Amino acid sequence: MKRLLDVLREECGLTGTKEGCGEGECGACTVLIEGVPVNSCLVPFAHARGARVTTIEGLNGSHPLQETFVSEGGAQCGICTPGMILAATVLPGDAELEEIRTALAGNICRCTGYEGIYRAIRAAARARPRQGDPQPASRAEPGADAER
């Protein structure tokens, strides 16, 4: 019954994933399981067995969203940022503002007023090919470590 969040942070040392509310309201702990955004504070580790889990570390600092969150002022205190970026990775390249807002409805930011975040996501979309598919996110590999 261990939480995926705790295994990632405490056993894999992947502390880019943050704990905010612990009840699925804030999205700070968002990771991708097989490319699908989930709140890792509400996922038993057992549900990640054999699955590809992507954390912010898995984007290697080189994902277009990571660059535009910096250049567009999409991050301030930074606690929500890893979750925001992972939630945004599933958006198609040509997402309209309303679609972006819906995709990020489960991620709360108390600093930016969201405008910088939306700007960053649209800037990243312009910077990458329009395939309408999620970016082929490189993965954090908790697999071997996390099976302990």
Next chain:
Amino acid sequence: MRTAMSRLTLVEPRTLTEALGILHEDPSRTPIAGCTDVYVNLNFGTLPDTRFLDIWRLDELREIALDGEVLSIGALATYADLIRSPLVEERLPILAAASREIGGAQIQNRGTIGGNVANASPAGDTLPVLAVAEARVVLASADGVRRVPFNGFYTGYRASVRRPDELIAALEIPQLSGRQWFRKVGTRAAQAISKIVMAGIRSRSPRLAVGSVAPTVVRLPETEAVLAAGGSIDAARAALAREIQPIDDVRSTAEYRRRVAENLLARFWRETA
């Protein structure tokens, strides 16, 4: 204060038959799936249960399919599955509408319709939809399968006719006619628990159900009868006021809920005319 996770035990059956066998031997186990409710209580140390049955991987409970004219929705269908399903969009679009307003994408990707029914919150957003659809709850146990009307499923606050050795396997939606309508009122458009949630179907025999105004989701037979008989909207509002028992709590007040429920009724009638 967090529940000490080390005290908890989890079994993970691989098939429905195995799961039902485990529940038959030990009905004290709590079934869990998407865990979006159960971990909230675990994280805050308010869940008394320590023994769980994990049914998340039972793909046989995930299917959404037409069986003749009956739409069968597996208990493990997530809100995201319901939003994406062409069958749900065609047969019961208000179920997709309700699902879109539950949590954010992360919750919609994990939370299940079976969990919404089992959790039995009076504020559950799919519940008024299932009530006006006159859904049937398919309950499976080692003894076999039984079907109970959704409108007779709850017996009180967070209490139902489900026996501890039974799993909710599916929800069955009969063929429906009439114009469907859904509206949730919360603090904000996303990530909010309902202050009031209402579903309706406009036909010669209108159906209305409302959540967050009583210990369970409620149908409004008296209000429906007024509308069916061609009564005025004021008469219907008065009937509704008699049929709900809202309370003051952390999310809202009884007075606000009563007023908004009446306004939603009027809006339902206007928008489906």
